[in-house]
Amino acid sequence: MRAIENLQLNQQGKLQHFLSIEGLNKALLTDILDTAESFADMSSQNVKKVPLMRGKTIVNLFFENSTRTRATFELAATRLSADILSMNIATSATSKGESLLDTIHNIEAMQVDMFVVRHSLSGAAHFIAQHVAPHVSVINAGDGQHEHPTQAMLDMFTIRRVKQQFTGLRVAIVGDILHSRVARSQIHALNILGAEEVRVIAPKTLLPADVEQLGVRVYYDMAEGLKDVDVVIMLRLQKERMNSALLPSESEYFKCYGLSEEKLKIAKPDAVVMHPGPINRGVEIASRVADGAQSLILQQVSNGIAVRMAVMSMSMQPQGGQV
Amino acid sequence: MQIEIINGQIIDPANQINEQGSLYIQDEHIVGVLSAPKGFIADTTIDAKGQIVCPGFVDLSTRLREPGQTQKASMYSETQAAARAGFTSLCLPPDTQPVIDTVAVVELIKDKAEKCGYPQVYPVAALTQKLAGSELSALYALKNAGCIAVSQAHYPMQDLLVLRRAMEYAATHDLLLMYCPQESSLSKGGCAHEGAMASRYGLPSIPYAAETIALMQCMELIEQTGCRVHFRGLSCARSVVLITKAKKMGLAVTADVAMHQLHLSDEDMLPYDSAYHVVPPLRSEKDKKGLLAGVRKGTIDAICSDHQPHDVDAKLGAFPETEAGISSLETVLPLMMRLVEQEVLDLSQGLSKLSYEPAKLLGLTAGTLSVGAIADICVFHPRLKWKIQAESWLSQGCNTPFWHKEMPAKVTYTLQAGQIIYQND
């Protein structure tokens, strides 16, 4: 299989686009986490801004709705002193409207420096990165079912803060892996950063074909899959999955794959619980677990800004494209 | 007009000829093979030294984009490309705009083809009106107007009762059904083969079962309806197994594969590169090997181009929203030479799959160099290398994964019914 060509790195090996965890190495991912650490400390200060991206214009280009991710990118950009513009582009199957390339070129004509893109089609961020002017950077905020790399990085940041290192760690990702761009990014990140084992726990209907080739071990039985696990990552189950014959009902799903207090006890006693959000209480996770002592869900949210600040400032291209 | 082609290696698989010699043509017909007829004096001599002289190729699926899609290509540009690529007969699938479901469209196509100087364009009629899959087209009238076969192109039949009746009706008028097997509910929204590559890149996918199920649905209706069926465009190893079984049972079925499926699998795809976006999708290495075995053993009767030229915009976008298809006429012969190099077939077998076999299954008198046959001839240099780029490419569509690659084999002359429609010496 051809590895994704490294559009993401410039000739000096520095980040110029952040499109996917796949294609990046351990050193670079660690640099992102370290940089995020310095930004994280800032949030507790009175002055939360640094002038790193002053004078730069960032456009949030969201072809898919999202309030939370968009908000964290807006905050991250503001804390870097950048000017940020959020655009929600409505796309419908019937009215094709402007082509993707035309949308990009029109906005580029307004002298922007960075795009943060969320799109419903896999490969959209990759395509945009191939067609922007040389000094413009593209950050992938989620493309179809492919990757959501900033989410995975904030998850890794959260894990590292609590568990200190990835060696020896067993991580289980539970739920709709098939449709999850977050899961794919997390799997790549965990493997690159050296986790001991990455497991996916799901019914067959929610697993992609040949998923083992991504570097995971498959479990259909949650009780089996949670044994000796240090980190449990729960994925959100969308209501539409019941309508497409992927699952019979929410209650059956919760019985088999929901994280209840009893099931959590199967994992290691100091296991932590994570969820990229938004959570569906009682569907994939019990309220008491989501709000419980082992849950890192709120920390994930607050870490999101620092990680996105790190990714944006590291991807920013040198003045005028010259190095 | 008397033409002699001398000093060439004459390969005529139908008549088992493979030797040095000359070919003699008078007006539209071949009048002498290896020996000149008495009193023959040539007006034109073509020296084919070091070159192969074979029947002109017969393509089972060439989209010329007219009528209706002239932003992509024109009948003129694509027939020029066909001539340059050694093709002398082309089948035009029914998904033009408007669809080939009325005699008027057939006449329009034949008329245009004539005006382009390439009359041997054979329209394939739409099995159902507007290809909508519910009402039968006027197949008898369409056949009489000149349609060579019937097809649903890439619009799968949703209602099996309509398929059964359409097959019975086609059989009534002894029309060949060219069927592209793809079951719609299993393939809806998909753009890549369901496997490790699509999983990694998050691409909506099509399992191979979508093809084999549709294939079997149609196959099971063959005995019942008496319809002759040709399965157009196989993509997986399992389909080859099913066709092998059917032929063993004595069913009158034939099958073809697009040339690119014999050279590319999903492992060759550059991530998100729309040049590799085709339907049916490029499947696994295992499937590719199965298709090659099918070609070698004769289960797959013919190889075609599946030519689909596209405008630049059609291929610009996130992979799933780009249009599928490769502009492929001009790479068919070079890729055939690669198969010969890889010892999948010998040259005679390979050329047969491009000319005699497709002609035979269509019921077309073409694809041979027999005395008395229509003079459809291709002369090519088997080892001359050339690079695919704008200067050397005639199709209006540049959408091919082989762009800028070096290819073997160059056509020097193409004759259609005794007329030189392409020459490059």
Next chain:
Amino acid sequence: MVIEQIDISDLLQTLEQSLQQLITQRQLNNPIVIGIHTGGAWIAEILHQRLAIQEPLALLDISFYRDDFSQIGVHPKVKASRLPLTIEGRDIILIDDVFYTGRTVRAALNEIFDYGRPKQVVLGALIERDGREVPLRPDCIGMAMTLPQGQRVKITGPEPLELDIQNPGERS
């Protein structure tokens, strides 16, 4: 001038005395000492003790305020600045090890002023060398020096604190 002949403790003494004079002269009231990472922080710690400053020592990492950020990129190992809750109306003693182009001090001033409006800022540097590029200068120094083209002076430490001259091309 030969480097081996320069004693750091002499420089520290000179700087300390100079600062003590300035504190009295300008009537600095309960000043805050801010050291600029990394070399300035070591010097600031020593001076903080010797000048018997009441307010806890503050530290500044100017990485995010550098003007050459866009050329060199973000350095991942940035330490957070430790500044007191309020700068507003306070007297500041800003300390750096080597004052050269002046850009580091400009960045430090920008960062301090982002936190609030101080009453006044005085600048102390252990060494002032030639090569100023912005119109700033230290109020108190340990010594001044001129260096030939391409040579740089650095302080290494924290234990032992030493002067280090680097020739062109050398990096540490």
